[in-house]
Amino acid sequence: MSNRIAITGYAVASPIGCTPSSIVRSLREGKTGLQLTDVGLGQPIWYARIHDEFSQFAAEAFAQLDGAQARLVEIEPGLGYGYAVGWEAWRHAQLDSCPPANVSRVASTLSSSKGFLRTYLYAHSQMLSSSPSPLVDSGEWLKAFSAETVGRWIAQKKGFCGPVMATPLACATGVISLIMAANLIREGVADVVLAGSAEYTANVMNLAGFLNMGALSPERTRPFHRNRSGFNAGEGAAAFIVESEGHAQARGVQPLAYLVGWDYRSEAYHITAVEPSGETAEFALRQTLRRAGWQPHDVEYINAHGTGTPLNDQAEAQVIERVFGDSCPYVSSLKAHIGHLLGASGSVELALTLAAMRVHFVPPTLGLDEPDPEFRLRFPRPAGEDVRIQRFMKFSLGFGGHVAMVALEMAS
Structure with missing residues (x-):
């Protein structure tokens, strides 16, 4: 079995x-x-x-x-x-x-x-x-x-x-x-x-x-x-x-x-601020990829935590850049569509992503007409991307230093 x-x-x-x-x-x-x-x-x-x-x-x-x-x-x-x-x-x-x-x-x-x-x-x-x-x-x-x-x-x-x-x-x-x-x-x-x-x-x-x-x-x-x-x-x-x-x-x-990879950690840094270096989040990301048996270039889309706060988005972008480099997948956040649902954010954003993936659509980050020039990320076009995605990830970063990531593969 x-x-x-x-x-x-x-x-x-x-x-x-x-x-x-x-x-x-x-x-x-x-x-x-x-x-x-x-x-x-x-x-x-x-x-x-x-x-x-x-x-x-x-x-x-x-x-x-x-x-x-x-x-x-x-x-x-x-x-x-x-x-x-x-x-x-x-x-x-x-x-x-x-x-x-x-x-x-x-x-x-x-x-x-x-x-x-x-x-x-x-x-x-x-x-x-x-x-x-x-x-x-x-x-x-x-x-x-x-x-x-x-x-x-x-x-x-x-x-x-x-x-x-x-x-x-x-x-x-x-x-x-x-x-x-x-x-x-x-x-x-x-x-x-x-x-x-x-x-x-x-x-x-x-x-x-x-x-x-x-x-x-x-x-x-x-x-x-x-x-x-x-x-x-x-x-x-x-x-x-x-x-x-x-x-x-x-x-x-x-x-x-299929849920093929996951990891969760605590940054042990601050009650509300993300740890600026992103070392713990990077470790969790690499562990998730290892559990899934993936290389960075296997990931086709990341649904980011992407809160819209200066520190969160910067730390998250830096982690993605370090791990994926030139093979960066599509990256977007859904919080401009639905707000930050706090404890429900990760599950709702994953469910919305799953609905989009099933019809071969990569959702954009709403209102991203001027990306931060410091971020070397691959953002979908403002209208989104009509492309079949097989492997994607979901990131969640919580107050208190909680870090959680999952890797999913669509069923054929």
């Missing part, structure tokens, strides 16, 4: 769409979800809310929620985003019609970066209230804050009994969730893993900190631009069904792509 790690299903809820066709159309047409929005900071900021398609996308999944869960989703939209994409990824992988061999060998690493913060804040306000909501007596209100809540809910609905874990690791949460899924399969703990991440970032507590440190751009973000000035926040979620190729074959399901 083959031990390759396969992706057999995925789903995404993003600011530019919730179906592959609408997402690819938005990428081709240069659409962005970023709008000036009042999130309670005393001034509007550029922010990307979930696409209008989401209500229809989530209808089937939401119909299965009990009363307490439905109320919690109203309080913390991130729970709803994660639950809906997990449910839809399960359907996309045909796990209802072609079920797993053993429900005790189905696991979840579907996560949130900061936990589902609004449920905790709501519970606190109710505890101080003279007439608290009945929800606080449901047994769910406090546990719902925990980063593995969405995976736990789906496990209960779908009846699987493997480990339900979380990887709350800042902006690297989604990619490390995939890596943990691969490790669970390689270690023989699971045959199937629900992976990914979800985040609702429009919390004053979160965004006020970013605003005060000067990380939020006063204009629409422009990753890799010579005049880049920071990032804009956004919200969304993506989930993947990861399983051994042998298990997928036994179910009669065709993989979409």
Whole structure:
């Protein structure tokens, strides 16, 4: 039985769409979800809310929620985003019609970066209230804050009994969730893993900190631009069904792509700043290539972290230049399309990339009319590139020094 790690299903809820066709159309047409929005900071900021398609996308999944869960989703939209994409990824992988061999060998690493913060804040306000909501007596209100809540809910609905874990690791949460899924399969703990991440970032507590440190751009973000000035926040979620190729074959399901290489590290440098030399990120990149059995020239596209902050983009570009040199693949960032989704960024950007790769399209970096002249990178044209890509990579760099990279190969 083959031990390759396969992706057999995925789903995404993003600011530019919730179906592959609408997402690819938005990428081709240069659409962005970023709008000036009042999130309670005393001034509007550029922010990307979930696409209008989401209500229809989530209808089937939401119909299965009990009363307490439905109320919690109203309080913390991130729970709803994660639950809906997990449910839809399960359907996309045909796990209802072609079920797993053993429900005790189905696991979840579907996560949130900061936990589902609004449920905790709501519970606190109710505890101080003279007439608290009945929800606080449901047994769910406090546990719902925990980063593995969405995976736990789906496990209960779908009846699987493997480990339900979380990887709350800042902006690297989604990619490390995939890596943990691969490790669970390689270690023989699971045959199937629900992976990914979800985040609702429009919390004053979160965004006020970013605003005060000067990380939020006063204009629409422009990753890799010579005049880049920071990032804009956004919200969304993506989930993947990861399983051994042998298990997928036994179910009669065709993989979409293979996770062939990965690595994750910590820079141990600073709570918010990237380590300027990029040594740890370079090490992780070389380890990922080694695990995949690739040489640098084998990589055809990199979906970069590309936040639009001066330091991140510079450090990331330098690492790519050192490793790839003259064989640099296409490099682009999707954050000008969807904003920075924090803990959901890696998984959502990977899902959008997968949707684009399946129709042989390399998405551009929106607004990159003047690349930083110091960067010797190969950027797609403003309209993107119509080219078949077989091997690509996804980078994630998170606050606290988290570094995560994955290498994927499209299924034939």
